[in-house]
Amino acid sequence: MLDALALEPIATSREMPSQNRTVLYSDGWTAYTGAFLFDSDSSALIGEHVGSDFTQRLLQVFLGIPWATTLFQARAAKRVAESQVQSRRRAIGKLGDQSVEDLQARLAETRRKIADGTARDQALAKLASAKAKFSELSLKVSGLQTAIFVLSSEISAGEDGLIQKKRVLLACEEELAASKFLGRLNPTCCPRCTQTFTENRLNQERLSGDCSVCLSPVQAESAVDYEALKETTKKDIKKSEKLLSAVKSKSVEFAAELVKTRADLDATAEEVAKLSGRGTALEEQTLCLEAARIEGILEAVTKLVGSDTGEEAAVAVLAAATDEAKRMVEASAEAILERSSELICGLLTRLGMKDVERVVLKRNASIEIHKGGGKSTFTKLSAGERLRVRIATIISLLQASEQSGVGRHPGLLIIDSPAKEEMADANVEEMLGALSELSKDVNVQLFVAFRGTKRALEHFEEERCLLAKAGTTLW
Structure with missing residues (x-):
């Protein structure tokens, strides 16, 4: 057409x-x-x-x-040549800071590992290490759980004992206050009917020691030193509170450590499962893929270096031709x-x-x-x-x-x-x-x-x- x-x-x-x-x-x-x-x-x-x-x-x-066809041809050829130059640069750029000799050494090392079974040994060593770490962490978790349980029991017993001591202190304070107040009373009438006691009855209390109100013998002052008991109980309460606070702090510390250890245990369990599932065959396959990748890079670079047909020089020529054709087209x-x-x-x-x-x-x-x-x-x-x-x-x-x-x-x-x-x-x-x-x-x-x-x-x-x-x- x-x-x-x-x-x-x-x-x-x-x-x-x-x-x-x-x-x-x-x-x-x-x-x-x-x-x-x-x-x-x-x-x-x-x-x-x-x-x-x-x-x-x-x-x-x-x-x-005029010159329009020449412009289109030169511009298209220039783009193709630029693409070839860029392709060469990208392939060579894959080497990074490595030389061809470095890649050849890596390839030889990878092949050696495949041949002598280093990959299998390394995989088994990784798996054994992960299992040992899992066992260690499992024991640590059990120990922490036991310690936290014991501390919880101690905290519960300590709180109960502290409550009892505070009750004793309160009783001492009440008894001390009552004895001081009631011991100073000297009744002259009946507290129920307000009938005044006779002088004989009051003298009788002084002589016989019987209470003028209920006629019972008046007890001597208690032999218990409530003031000393009060001070001793206060000291015991303060000591118990300090000890209870220390036990609670230790319990919180153990709880935080238990959370962290459980997280480490879960991560180790995943690692064990991953290593167990992968097996040594996959380690060898990974090495084989790495060797194939290095071989591909070496082959591509070798071909590019050996088949340099002067595209960069062609780009310069085609760029000049494109510019000249464009100038002619614009003028025409x-x-x-x-x-x-x-x-x-x-x-x-x-x-x-x-x-x-x-x-x-x-x-x-x-x-x-x-x-x-x-x-x-x-x-x-x-x-x-x-x-x-x-x-x-x-x-x-x-x-x-x-x-x-x-x-x-x-x-x-x-x-x-x-x-x-x-x-x-x-x-x-x-x-x-x-x-x-x-x-x-x-x-x-x-x-x-x-x-x-x-x-x-x-x-x-x-x-x-x-x-x-x-x-x-x-x-």
Whole structure:
């Protein structure tokens, strides 16, 4: 199809992350369809994608700017060469601070471990050490639990004894206070009926020692020294409180140590299970994988060092070629783009956009529309305005390339539904008239599909029109 359309392949490149490289390829004829087919649904000036590198390449189909093909080829080749240089640097960078000799020594050591069973011995040693640690921690947990139980019992007994001592102290204080108060009483009447005692009865108490109230013998002062007992009991209470506080502190200390030891025990149990489940075979497998990884790095580095084809020098050459081609393209495109911008501005006025003052078409396939004293871009226009700008751009580019004699467009355009948006019938008719004139001035074949008034067909010969009336199909 490229030969049939008299088009050249578009050189470009594509990154392939899965292979960690960039490849060079050429777009086929299907990539050019954006330069042939235009409808009102696209938001791009040319093609289907806004601001892409491919859109800029499609612009060359219309303009045929000299050196453009060279620029695309040099730029694509430069990207591929840069990718190869980066790939080489990444592979060499995997060595880090190690030399090739260091990697070879590591590989030899790993193979030795596999051969003499060092991995098996190390795995068994790790497992035995973990089991011994587990047994030690289990005994420690049991001892701490027993110690905490004994301390709890001591704390309970100590608290009970302290309560009893405080009760004895209280009794001593009450007895001491009562004896001091009641011993000083000297009753002269009955405490019940307030009958005054006779003088004989009071004398009798003094002589015989019998109580004048109840006639019972008055007891001598108690032989118990409650004051001394009180002081002794206070000292015992203070000593017991100090001892109880120390036991409680020790119990809290043991409890915290028990929590930590249990956590260590759980971690050790997991380690034992992990080591038991892994076995020695997995240790050998790990060593084999490590050996294979080192071998792969050594092989890749050896190949890269031995197959240096001068990509870094090629990058410098291609960068210079890209810069020079870009300079030539910019110089060649300036006059063509300026002429195309003038044609677009005039055609937009004919298509109903009367307020357009100036149009600037850029090499990156973007366009500036100066209208009504302001400046607008293609994407900020209404849908109907975008359609008119696209069609005007197509026609103007073909006219400009025809006038300059450098155009590469094969002369095939398909315009779908130009009246789909809010264009007035008069504007549609004027646009179709412009397309009809284009077909006379430029060697181009047009296919236009639309719904509109029959008057719009006056610009075309009847045998070139395929019509469908209401209720019927076109094909």
